[in-house]
Amino acid sequence: MSALAGPYGHxxxxxxxxxxxGAWIASFVFDLASHVVDNPxxxxxxxxxxxxxxxxxxxxxxxxxFLDLFAIPTGTRAFRTALVHMGLNLAVTVGFAIGxxxxxxxxxxxxxxxxxxxxxxxxxxxxxxxxxxxELAYHYGxxxxxxxxxxxxxxxxxxxxxxxxx
Numbered sequence: 001m002s003a004l005a006g007p008y009g010h011x012x013x014x015x016x017x018x019x020x021x022g023a024w025i026a027s028f029v030f031d032l033a034s035h036v037v038d039n040p041x042x043x044x045x046x047x048x049x050x051x052x053x054x055x056x057x058x059x060x061x062x063x064x065x066f067l068d069l070f071a072i073p074t075g076t077r078a079f080r081t082a083l084v085h086m087g088l089n090l091a092v093t094v095g096f097a098i099g100x101x102x103x104x105x106x107x108x109x110x111x112x113x114x115x116x117x118x119x120x121x122x123x124x125x126x127x128x129x130x131x132x133x134x135e136l137a138y139h140y141g142x143x144x145x146x147x148x149x150x151x152x153x154x155x156x157x158x159x160x161x162x163x164x165x166x
Contacts, residue, residue: 011143013065017133019057023050024096024126028119034110044107051100051119058093065089068143078140081132088129095122
């Protein structure tokens, strides 16, 4: 399982989430920009395809993130946080998938208010989920490093080597 999720200390999930996050933020910028240019069709079309790319990237990130979930003991705060993180991410992905569908193909006008608001709300939820993902990695240390590995990183290079260092 760790071969699919990345080696311990180097999980793939945090790296893979950059694709949907970047694509969805860029799509929202394109959505907004479609309201301030003379020929908005290319921006609306670009936003739609960025949303599609983000959904595909989110599915890849979710697959690996689901494997990371198995590394967390059930009944813990970290597990409950991970479940909320996963639920929010699934809702965000569904929201963007719906946004992709309702936009239609080959738009010529600025992005309508409905899809624009849907993307904005989904990005707010994504921000909350990202915060929770940070909690999992930086506060709870999920798939990042065990305490002994963390402690080894704080040993001063001027300290005398110990038997553990060799």
